Amino acid sequence: MAGDCFLGVDGGGTKTRFAVVDASGGLLGESRVGTTYHPQVGLDGVRAALGEGIDAALARAGRTRVDVRHAFFGLPAYGEDSRVTPLLDAMPRDLLGHERYTCDNDMVCGWAGSFDCGDGINVVAGTGSIGYGQRGDRAARCGGWGEAFSDEGSAYWIAVQGLNAFSRMSDGRLPRGPLHTLLRERLGLRHDLDLCAHVYGEDALARGALAQLSPLVAEAAGLGDPTAAGIFRVAGEELARIADALRRTLAFDDGEAVPVSYSGGAFSAGALLLAPFTQALHAACPRFDVRAPLRPPHLGAAFYAMHLSRHG
Incomplete structure (x- = not known):
């Protein structure tokens, strides 16, 4: 569909960056907020930062959450606390309003960028x-x-x-x-x-x-x-x-x-x-x-x- 786009989130201990691309890989919009390192800012801090960054990136791309065909959230310290991982997994559902997303550790973002997956x-x-x-x-x-x-x-x-x-x-x-x-x-x-x-x-x-x-x-x-x-x-x-x-x-x-x-x-x-x-x-x-x-x-x-x- 013409409005389809893909959202990428690269979390980090200092900054978190967002990118929205179209189906051909063209960059539509990007944004940057602070850390999403939950041991430092807590889950509420992660949620607030993700929401702010998603809003800004989609606004610059001229897209809405409905247009996001799939999103990938690379989050720092993901998978390193079995009590917290399910909470991080569930967080984007409320932020996007759908379940077309995947969560993993932010290490995956570096690999995907370096080698084109x-x-x-x-x-x-x-x-x-x-x-x-x-x-x-x-x-x-x-x-x-x-x-x-x-x-x-x-x-x-x-x-x-x-x-x-x-x-x-x-x-x-x-x-x-x-x-x-x-x-x-x-x-x-x-x-x-x-x-x-x-x-x-x-x-x-x-x-x-x-x-x-x-x-x-x-x-x-x-x-x-x-x-x-x-x-x-x-x-x-x-x-x-x-x-x-x-x-x-x-x-x-x-x-x-x-x-x-x-x-x-x-x-x-x-x-x-x-x-x-x-x-x-x-x-x-x-x-x-x-x-x-x-x-x-x-x-x-x-x-x-x-x-x-x-x-x-």
Whole structure:
């Protein structure tokens, strides 16, 4: 039908993006709201953010909820709490007024965008980190256990490692480099220990806001700080371990090319992260074929909605 469209939602720990495409894949409208990470904002917060983003994207597309042939909701932390998953599954029904939708973890959006819903492994390094891949009828995830004890290589992890380095530099356990100066200046610290108030105090930064300190670590590395550069080297190695674990889980054959791509804000550091990531991949398996993503995750989500509508 002329009014048919497909809605994609790429949730995240810092932002959530929406895309509406027509039956030929043409972009009709998009929008952006804040986090839909339910451990942080609660289910009511997720519902409010989704409703706002859907309204804005459909308005810009000149479409209504009735026009949505299928929607895909990629939500952070989906599938990681068996009590909450059914509630997330049910939420879009009220927001759309119909049941032509599918929910899953936001990791699927990155894979769908990177490979146009084809075989391959995608590693996400956004606020958190996770990997997801498909090969034929197999699908698997790796990582994404949360910031308290996992999410290695993510923007949050990079930022926390940077804060750790700052504390060591302040104490004299590490030589002071540009990272120390940058964090003092950007956070407006009168005293180094005032950093604690930004992390533990009454007005402590939320998970997503802490993750947004990762570009300062990248900036320090660009200024020649060896500790900051080392953080990105280890981040790349950790993300490569996610991809290599998925290669084995998905049972890629010896000698078979293994397509791998990437998404998430941490990769905005460019070669600083991508170079050690690629180097570690090839050290683990020379058959890794590193590819730039075909499209961003929110468009991947919309294309996956179209794929599900056509192929089930």
